[in-house]
Amino acid sequence: MNVIELEDVVKRYRSGEEIIEALKGVDFQADRGEMVTVIGPSGSGKSTMLNIIGLLDTPTEGTVRLDGRNVTDFSEDELTEERRSGIGFVFQDFHLLPMLTATENVELPSMWDTSVDRHDRAIDLLERVGLGDRLEHTPKQLSGGQKQRVAIARALINEPDILLADEPTGNLDQDTGETILEELTRLKEEEDVAIVAVTHDEQMLGYTDSTVRIVDGVIQEVVPA
Amino acid sequence: MSVADVLWRFPSALMAWRNLGRNRVRTGLAALGIVIGVIAIASLGMAGAAIQQQATTDLGGLASEVTVSAGEDSEQDGLTDDQVAEMRAIAGDAPVVPQKSNATRLTSRSGEEVFVSVTAVEQANVLYNVTTGDSPDRLESGALISASTAEQLGLEIGDPVEYDGRLYRIRGLIESGGGFGGGGNELVLPLSALSDQQYYDTVTIEASDGDQATAISEDLEERFNEGDEEVISVTNFAGVQENIDSFLNTLNLALLGIGSISLVVASVAILNVMLMSTIERRGEIGVLRAVGIRRGEVLRMILTEAAFLGVIGGLVGALVSLGVGMLMFDLIADDALLVFGWSSFRYLFYGFGFAVFASLLSGLYPAWKAANDRPVDALRG
Numbered sequence: 311m312n313v314i315e316l317e318d319v320v321k322r323y324r325s326g327e328e329i330i331e332a333l334k335g336v337d338f339q340a341d342r343g344e345m346v347t348v349i350g351p352s353g354s355g356k357s358t359m360l361n362i363i364g365l366l367d368t369p370t371e372g373t374v375r376l377d378g379r380n381v382t383d384f385s386e387d388e389l390t391e392e393r394r395s396g397i398g399f400v401f402q403d404f405h406l407l408p409m410l411t412a413t414e415n416v417e418l419p420s421m422w423d424t425s426v427d428r429h430d431r432a433i434d435l436l437e438r439v440g441l442g443d444r445l446e447h448t449p450k451q452l453s454g455g456q457k458q459r460v461a462i463a464r465a466l467i468n469e470p471d472i473l474l475a476d477e478p479t480g481n482l483d484q485d486t487g488e489t490i491l492e493e494l495t496r497l498k499e500e501e502d503v504a505i506v507a508v509t510h511d512e513q514m515l516g517y518t519d520s521t522v523r524i525v526d527g528v529i530q531e532v533v534p535a
Numbered sequence: 536m537s538v539a540d541v542l543w544r545f546p547s548a549l550m551a552w553r554n555l556g557r558n559r560v561r562t563g564l565a566a567l568g569i570v571i572g573v574i575a576i577a578s579l580g581m582a583g584a585a586i587q588q589q590a591t592t593d594l595g596g597l598a599s600e601v602t603v604s605a606g607e608d609s610e611q612d613g614l615t616d617d618q619v620a621e622m623r624a625i626a627g628d629a630p631v632v633p634q635k636s637n638a639t640r641l642t643s644r645s646g647e648e649v650f651v652s653v654t655a656v657e658q659a660n661v662l663y664n665v666t667t668g669d670s671p672d673r674l675e676s677g678a679l680i681s682a683s684t685a686e687q688l689g690l691e692i693g694d695p696v697e698y699d700g701r702l703y704r705i706r707g708l709i710e711s712g713g714g715f716g717g718g719g720n721e722l723v724l725p726l727s728a729l730s731d732q733q734y735y736d737t738v739t740i741e742a743s744d745g746d747q748a749t750a751i752s753e754d755l756e757e758r759f760n761e762g763d764e765e766v767i768s769v770t771n772f773a774g775v776q777e778n779i780d781s782f783l784n785t786l787n788l789a790l791l792g793i794g795s796i797s798l799v800v801a802s803v804a805i806l807n808v809m810l811m812s813t814i815e816r817r818g819e820i821g822v823l824r825a826v827g828i829r830r831g832e833v834l835r836m837i838l839t840e841a842a843f844l845g846v847i848g849g850l851v852g853a854l855v856s857l858g859v860g861m862l863m864f865d866l867i868a869d870d871a872l873l874v875f876g877w878s879s880f881r882y883l884f885y886g887f888g889f890a891v892f893a894s895l896l897s898g899l900y901p902a903w904k905a906a907n908d909r910p911v912d913a914l915r916g
Contacts, residue, residue: 366825366911386909387829394827401914405822409553419826421546464826 311378312339313471313504314363319372321358321527332358334527335372342471345498345505347518355527356508357476363506364397364474365389377471394419398465398503402477404457406449406464412436413445416463428467435463438500439493455486462493466501473498475507479514491517547832551839558812562844565808569848569894570855572798573886577856578863579794580882581874583787585860585867588878590783592868598776599748601740603755606765613734614767618759622738625754629742632658633735635726639698643688651684651720653698655729661741663723668692668707678703679723682710687720698728745773795889801848802893809841809901820905821913834906841898842891849890853883 321333332355340346348356361367362374365381368389374382381392398419406415414421416432436445439459449457458478465473478494479487495517498505507514515521521533555562603622605613614633623631635655642648656662659674666682678696685691685708695702703724742748748771759767813820823833860879861871874880905913 361911364825366914367909390824390827390829393825394829397827399822399825401822405818407553407819407822409557418823419828421550422828422832468827 312341312375313377314506315339315373315375315378316359316362316369317373317375319359319362319369319374321355321362321367322370332527333362333369336524336527336529338363338522338529340472340504340506342502342504343499344519345495345507345517347514347521348506348508348524349510349515349521350524354524356524358527359524360474360476360506360508363472364399365393394423395468396471398468398470398473400458400461400465400473400475400478402480404449404454404461404481406457406460408449411446411448412441412452412460415449415460416467418464419468432463432467435466436460438497439463453486454482455490458482458486458490459493462490462497466497466503469501470503473503473505475505475509477509477511478507479509479511484513487511487513547835547839548843550836551843554812554816554836554840555843561808561812565805565844566848566851568801568804569798569845569890570852572794572801572893573849573852573890574856574859575797576791576794576889577853577882577886578859579790580787580885581856581860581879582863582867583783583790584876584879584882585863585873587780587783587787588873588876589868590779594772594776594779597772598745599742599773601742601748601752601755601769601771603738603740603770604736604768605734606760606768608760608764609766611734613732613736614738615734618767619735619738621758622740622755625758626740626742626751629740629747629751630658630661632656632661632739632741634662634737634739635729635732635734636736637729637732639722641684641688641696641722643690645689647688649684649687649720651680651722653722653724653729655724655726657726659723662739664710665707666710668705670707674723674725675727676703676725677706679707679709679721680705681719681721682708684720684722696722698722698724701728703728745771745776749773794886798886798889798893801890802897805841805844805894806897806900808844809837809898810904812840813837813901813905817905817908817913818915820908821910821915824908824910825914830906834902837902837905838895838898841894841902844898845891845894848894849887852890853887856883856886 316336316338319333319336320331322329322331336359338359348359350356358367362369369382373380376392376396381389384392407418410418413432413436416435417428420426420428433445436442439462441456441459444452444456449460452460475494479490482490491514494505497503523530603614605611619631619633637653639651639653640648641651657673659679660670660672663679665679680690680696685705690696690705692705692707694705696705709721709723740751742751752769752771755767755769820833857874860874864873864879865871
């Protein structure tokens with residue numbers, strides 16, 4: 311079963327006087343252990359789609375299913391719970407908290423949750439992305455690639471079903487980008503997680519299981535690898 | 536174990552602590568506003584308490600004192616032994632001290648003349664504070680004299696003074712002044728010195744407090760003065776003391792009000808600082824919300840930041856105020872340690888509590904705003 315499913319999703323929002331239709335009836339799905347890359351020109355609606363998959367935004371019309379459950383009409387608090395337990399985020403500019411160490415940043419999503427101690431898992435994840443010797447470093451003391459690896463470890467801390475990546479290699483050089491993609495591919499299988507990545511980066515296409523091209527809010531083609 | 540280790544159990548506190556540490560200058564300035572506010576409230580409150588305490592000490596004896604003299608309808612020129620006995624019955628436990636008075640002129644060895652009022656009394660210790668020498672329960676021989684008068688005349692303890700042809704040895708020096716109308720030159724002699732006066736000029740009754748003094752005054756009026764007759768004239772200053780107390784209370788409130796204004800200003804500064812810092816961190820708070828941090832948790836984190844500012848500012852402010860308070864009590868009441876009395880010490884708690892409360896109040900809006908920002912909007916920064 312698909313862990314994430316969009317069915318005929320429409321998203322409209324108002325920008326000043328005019329109403330913009332960012333998504334015009336999008337169908338999409340991804341399964342665990344699969345990496346799907348979303349490409350398209352800027353303004354095509356890929357970020358809007360990623361926000362809806364990530365439960366950061368709700369569709370105007372259509373249905374969003376998470377693991378077969380319809381979450382379309384969930385309240386903001388319910389969506390927060392779903393994000394906390396099922397979705398990890400990796401951003402283009404890392405978005406690590408500058409006053410926390412690498413380990414603390416990884417633990418962040420589970421920090422307020424006193425029922426589980428994710429400290430060991432945080433260290434384990436950091437070791438697995440090759441940062442075993444950077445546990446107590448703050449983001450300032452880390453390179454771009456290292457920061458993105460911390461962000462990936464943070465995205466995986468709560469054992470999510472879906473990892474969403476918005477231009478994960480966008481702020482990295484070619485070589486570093488490649489190691490990050492290798493890292494993601496490996497973790498996708500180890501953690502059995504669905505990865506949905508939005509990118510402009512052509513090198514990403516070499517790692518993806520399928521590619522979705524979106525133009526003007528409409529999915530144009532699906533290219534299985 | 537570091538601060539962080541302890542705070543780790545309280546994620547809101549840990550995050551708040553780290554966030555405040557990010558911009559120390561701003562945090563310091565925001566806390567400084569609170570410090571000043573607390574100092575204003577606590578110091579002005581304690582100043583009021585110090586003035587009140589000192590006023591009560593200065594006037595204390597006066598308010599509980601009832602003074603009785605012969606009224607205009609009295610049959611004789613003074614108060615009789617029988618009347619004094621009746622007053623004793625009415626006054627109960629309170630000491631009743633009959634006095635005779637006169638005036639005389641004392642001359643120093645160098646020929647300097649000083650006018651002194653002469654009081655003949657047995658229980659001198661009830662009426663006078665003896666600063667040097669002894670304070671007899673019953674003054675049967677010897678004399679007490681105002682310290683300033685003694686100095687003026689070059690007299691010391693053991694020296695003789697002459698009154699009405701007889702010599703009295705000075706046993707003690709009394710404090711000049713105290714209460715209204717004091718500060719003059721006084722010579723205190725045994726009752727026998729004025730034995731040629733048949734009646735007492737005044738009777739002083741020392742009640743334990745203003746209320747008892749008022750009660751005794753009323754009883755005396757009722758017993759001695761029938762209708763409009765004024766056989767005896769009764770005076771006490773309990774009412775004056777009440778007026779002074781109520782004036783001081785008003786003064787105290789006014790001082791506190793002025794102090795509160797500065798704390799209000801400080802909390803507006805905190806509101807501004809918290810608002811700025813949450814707006815600056817909008818993207819970061821969006822990340823928190825995206826990774827599943829609940830709205831209530833974001834709210835708690837920011838409120839904790841505001842509370843920390845209040846606690847830090849409040850503590851520093853209370854400590855500085857304690858110093859200021861000690862200085863004031865040292866100046867006004869000559870005893871710095873009096874500041875630890877509850878009537879003044881409580882203003883430190885008020886100041887601190889007010890600081891924390893004001894900070895939390897100021898943090899409420901920024902915290903609510905940040906927590907309820909839609910994550911998708913917040914992430915755009």
